Amino acid sequence: MPNHFHLLVLLTEESLAPRVKKDEPISFSNLSNFSFGLKQVLSSYTKAINVQHDRTGSLFQQNTKRKNTGSGDMSSYALWCLHYIHMNPVEAGFSVHPSEWKYSSYNEYFGEVMRPVCNL
Template sequence: MKYFDKFHPDNFYHIYNHAVGDENLFRIHDNFIFFLNRYNKYISPIAKTFSYCLMPNHFHFLIQVKNEEEIRRLARNNDDEFYFHKFIMQQLSNFLNSYAKAFNKQHNRRGALFLDFTRRKAINDEFYFSRIINYIHQNPVHHGFCKSAADWEYSSYNSIISVNKNTKLERNAVFDWFGGIEEFILFHQKEKFVDFEI
C-alpha cells in the first residue's frame, strides 16, 4: 500500500496524520476549532474538502487538490518549472506547524506534535469515494467514542446532512456519489466501519 502519493492537479487524496507517541492532538474543545480554522487558512485555498474527522490523537481528510492554474495563481509562480507537489506539501507543512506551535504554547509543551510525514493516498475510483467517506465518519465509532457517526461533534458528517446550514464542504458532490441525502445517511447506518488497511 502506497502511503505517500505525490500531489497532482485535480486529484483526490485521503490525507491523515497521527500525534507522536501517546500524545493527543486535541485536549480541549477549542483545540479542535482552532485546528479547523488553521485548516481553512492553509488548505482551503489549495483544495476542496469532501469529508473529515478529528480524533483525539489523529485526523483524516478527503480532499481534491485544485487545478494548476489556481495553484500557480496562489503561489504567484509562472515559472516553466513549477513544483506543484512541493508547493502543496509546503502548505500542508505550514498548516500543521502553525497548529503545533500554538498548541505547544497553550499547553506549555515542547517538541514535535505530529509524525514526520503526513500520509496521503490517491483516490482513483468512485467505489472507493463513498467507502472512504464512510470510513472517515465511522472512526469515532470504531474507536469507541460514540455509537453512531452523527454523535461525533468533530467530523463533517453533521455538516453534510445539515442542508439548511452553509458549509465549505463539497456537500452536493458528496450527495451525488451516494445518490442523495437519504442514501448518504442509510449508507452510514448500514455499512459501519470498513478498514481499508491505511
C-alpha cells in the same frame, strides 16, 4: 479521534488551474505546493499548542501519510475514505452514530447543518 485525525481533500481541475502551467497535466506529483501548505498549517498549529501548554517538541508523527484518491469529484475510493472517516469514531466506540461525534463533518454532508464544510 483523540490521537489522530483524517483529512480528505479533493482537488479539482478548476481549483488547480491557476497554479499549474496551462499545458502541464495535473497530477499527484505536481501538488507539492498543497503538501507544503499543509505542512505549514500543521507546524503553525503545533507552535500554538506548544505555547498554550508551555511545552516543546513535535505534536504530530513524522511522515504524515497521503494517498491519491483518484480523479473526478468523488471517485469510489474517495467515497470509501469519506465513509471510513465518518465511521472511525463509531468503530472506536466514541459514539453510537457518526452524527454524534462533535469533531465530524458527517452532519455537514448528511445532516441538516447548513454551514459548508470547506470550499476553497
